[in-house]
Amino acid sequence: MALSDDDIAELLVTRTPEAHRLATWLLRDPVAAEDAVQEAALAAWNGRKKLRHADNPGGWFTTIVVNVCRDELRRRARRQTLPEPTESMVDGSPDRLALRDEMARAIARLTADEQLVIGLRFGRDLTVPQIAAHTGLAEGTVKSRLHHSLEYLRSALAAERRVEEPGR
Amino acid sequence: MNDSDLHHGLRDYFESITPADSARATALVDQAIRAKREGSGKSRQWRPFVALAAAAAIVAALVSVPLVFRPAVLPNASSSPSATTSPSLPAASASPSPIGDWKVLAASTGAGASWSPDGKWLAVWDEFVSGATQDLRLLDSAGNPVRSLDGDRLVWLDATEFVLSRGNSSLLGSVDSTGLTPIAVTFPAGALSNNRGAVALTTGQPLDPAKTSFVVWTQASTSRVVIGEPEAWSPDGTRIAVWHSTAPAGPLGVGYHATGWVEVLSWPDLRTLGSLKNDSFVPQPTYFDPSGRYLLATKLGLAGLSILDLVTGRTLGPSGVTGVPAWDRASDLLVAASDGSVTTYPTSGGPSTRQAGVGDSVASSTDGSTIILYFWGDYSQNPRTITLIRNGLPRAISVPGGIESAPIIAPDGSGVVIVCLVHHLLPSEETEALLLVG
Numbered sequence: 001m002a003l004s005d006d007d008i009a010e011l012l013v014t015r016t017p018e019a020h021r022l023a024t025w026l027l028r029d030p031v032a033a034e035d036a037v038q039e040a041a042l043a044a045w046n047g048r049k050k051l052r053h054a055d056n057p058g059g060w061f062t063t064i065v066v067n068v069c070r071d072e073l074r075r076r077a078r079r080q081t082l083p084e085p086t087e088s089m090v091d092g093s094p095d096r097l098a099l100r101d102e103m104a105r106a107i108a109r110l111t112a113d114e115q116l117v118i119g120l121r122f123g124r125d126l127t128v129p130q131i132a133a134h135t136g137l138a139e140g141t142v143k144s145r146l147h148h149s150l151e152y153l154r155s156a157l158a159a160e161r162r163v164e165e166p167g168r
Numbered sequence: 169m170n171d172s173d174l175h176h177g178l179r180d181y182f183e184s185i186t187p188a189d190s191a192r193a194t195a196l197v198d199q200a201i202r203a204k205r206e207g208s209g210k211s212r213q214w215r216p217f218v219a220l221a222a223a224a225a226i227v228a229a230l231v232s233v234p235l236v237f238r239p240a241v242l243p244n245a246s247s248s249p250s251a252t253t254s255p256s257l258p259a260a261s262a263s264p265s266p267i268g269d270w271k272v273l274a275a276s277t278g279a280g281a282s283w284s285p286d287g288k289w290l291a292v293w294d295e296f297v298s299g300a301t302q303d304l305r306l307l308d309s310a311g312n313p314v315r316s317l318d319g320d321r322l323v324w325l326d327a328t329e330f331v332l333s334r335g336n337s338s339l340l341g342s343v344d345s346t347g348l349t350p351i352a353v354t355f356p357a358g359a360l361s362n363n364r365g366a367v368a369l370t371t372g373q374p375l376d377p378a379k380t381s382f383v384v385w386t387q388a389s390t391s392r393v394v395i396g397e398p399e400a401w402s403p404d405g406t407r408i409a410v411w412h413s414t415a416p417a418g419p420l421g422v423g424y425h426a427t428g429w430v431e432v433l434s435w436p437d438l439r440t441l442g443s444l445k446n447d448s449f450v451p452q453p454t455y456f457d458p459s460g461r462y463l464l465a466t467k468l469g470l471a472g473l474s475i476l477d478l479v480t481g482r483t484l485g486p487s488g489v490t491g492v493p494a495w496d497r498a499s500d501l502l503v504a505a506s507d508g509s510v511t512t513y514p515t516s517g518g519p520s521t522r523q524a525g526v527g528d529s530v531a532s533s534t535d536g537s538t539i540i541l542y543f544w545g546d547y548s549q550n551p552r553t554i555t556l557i558r559n560g561l562p563r564a565i566s567v568p569g570g571i572e573s574a575p576i577i578a579p580d581g582s583g584v585v586i587v588c589l590v591h592h593l594l595p596s597e598e599t600e601a602l603l604l605v606g
Contacts, residue, residue, distance in 0.1 A: 009201050016197045017190035024187050034193040041197040045204055096180065103181040122175070123182035151320075154174055155356075 003057060008048050011057055012041045019065045025123025026069040026116055028104065036072055040065040066116070066134045073112035106156045114149040117142060269565050270603040271311045273585065281585045281602060285363035286327040287578030289343050292602065306343065309583050311604040315346065323359045323367060331355055353385055360398045362405030363579060366435060368398035384435065394438060396431065399451055402460035403534045407441060408433050409454050409463055414447045430454065430465045432478060442478045457499040458536040462515055464493055464501065475501065475515065486513045492529045497536035504530040510541060526555060531575045538581030542571050556584065556605060565605055
């Protein structure tokens with residue numbers, strides 16, 4: 001059944017909280033995520049002829065959010081800028097805060113596309129096939145990016161620990 | 169850290185940044201869609217601070233306009249810009265017809281390449297195959313396969329020898345032999361080779377610039393530990409630029425800008441040859457010119473570019489100029505601006521020259537003999553055209569998609585690899601192609 005303009009407007013608005021969480025996980029900045037979701041909603045609205053007959057309108061919107069965030073991550077990589085810390089990050093024990101701090105630094109050093117895949121996997125908790133579906137990447141490519149991202153994160157975090165631990 | 173700890177740490181991190189409230193995002197989307205439906209022409213509902221930021225950007229643009237259209241010159245240069253075209257850039261009227269002169273080396277995402285110092289060999293890596301290591305291929309300069317290699321990364325030591333990283337082990341190899349010899353040193357990601365047998369290996373905390381250090385490794389010895397982050401070797405491999413962080417990390421390690429100062433050390437004695445003491449420099453881009461006399465370093469934001477003259481010890485301009493920098497073969501500085509113009513600033517002191525409409529990005533080979541001009545990203549045109557200038561001769565080459573990575577140019581300029589990306593905002597397939605440009 002084709003969706004009307006009212007249906008599409010309602011779908012976009014009701015899906016916004018989920019899209020905002022997703023964009024925050026990908027951009028690691030809730031304010032930038034608001035802009036991304038707004039841009040994605042407008043892109044979806046402008047392309048609603050396709051959305052009208054989409055098998056999975058919600059998934060279609062999610063994919064647009066992912067693409068907008070991917071563009072922003074790439075722009076950010078080019079500008080060599082990092083996101084501002086979010087307020088919720090200050091909650092937790094000193095050890096957890098320290099690990100989150102190291103994690104934030106390490107993720108920021110991944111490539112834009114690796115950051116995207118890591119956010120979808122560990123923020124949104126998507127499976128490899130789901131990530132492939134939302135990014136348009138081959139499953140092998142998703143695995144490759146996850147593999148290299150985790151390898152880098154592991155070695156970077158281990159290096160931090162080696163230096164911090166006395167006597168080593 | 170084992171896999172379980174890493175996965176748990178990642179999930180905890182993402183949980184910690186999950187927004188508790190999306191009411192403002194919902195209101196923004198609701199207002200934006202309403203505005204669209206009502207045809208008010210207000211496609212986006214800007215927040216007050218966004219409007220302020222936009223106003224600030226306009227002011228910044230107005231301030232920067234004179235810099236773009238009235239290029240600064242180096243301190244000992246004439247103050248009047250010349251209308252003549254730089255000898256290293258093509259005249260606007262002489263643009264040749266685009267030619268699709270390229271060969272596809274890889275057509276998947278996650279691919280990369282590295283030239284041997286003499287441009288005769290090319291290592292290409294593709295998406296990993298077995299889940300353990302990447303698919304690394306050794307090609308000749310024409311893109312013909314020579315050999316497959318089982319490893320993650322490859323660092324060239326010189327024109328024929330390389331070190332292959334495979335997991336935590338390192339293997340010494342040569343293009344002349346299929347044998348690989350284990351060596352007792354771990355090559356970190358980003359190992360920086362001088363292409364003459366010496367490689368700077370980061371040894372400190374890679375995530376904390378203030379605690380980063382490195383050693384210089386050769387097959388014969390390993391240097392003392394040096395504080396700082398290695399950024400660039402001079403073309404002759406006798407000088408290395410090192411960046412020292414001075415900015416404290418932000419409260420939680422994000423949202424801060426890594427700034428510091430730059431030092432040039434000699435090799436192999438690791439003696440200080442000169443420095444840029446201003447604390448506003450970022451690590452990259454940092455490039456030596458083809459002669460090794462000048463070092464280009466970049467300040468944060470709009471503070472611009474600086475050149476250290478290692479003969480006189482002086483710091484040259486061009487003050488306040490920002491953009492994408494590269495060196496040409498005459499050791500003149502090229503700066504591509506966001507308006508699509510490229511300005512040449514002679515280090516010899518001559519007038520600067522500006523060429524409009526050639527690209528908002530520029531890259532050059534280590535010896536400056538090959539220059540690539542292109543427009544970054546921008547998927548509006550497909551296919552796109554880049555300008556390849558080899559020994560002063562321009563050639564326009566049509567490529568099948570947008571470019572979001574700097575071209576990979578052989579140090580001697582003999583070979584060029586372009587990474588193209590065909591990408592659409594709406595759901596669709598994405599393709600990344602590694603092209604060997606003729």
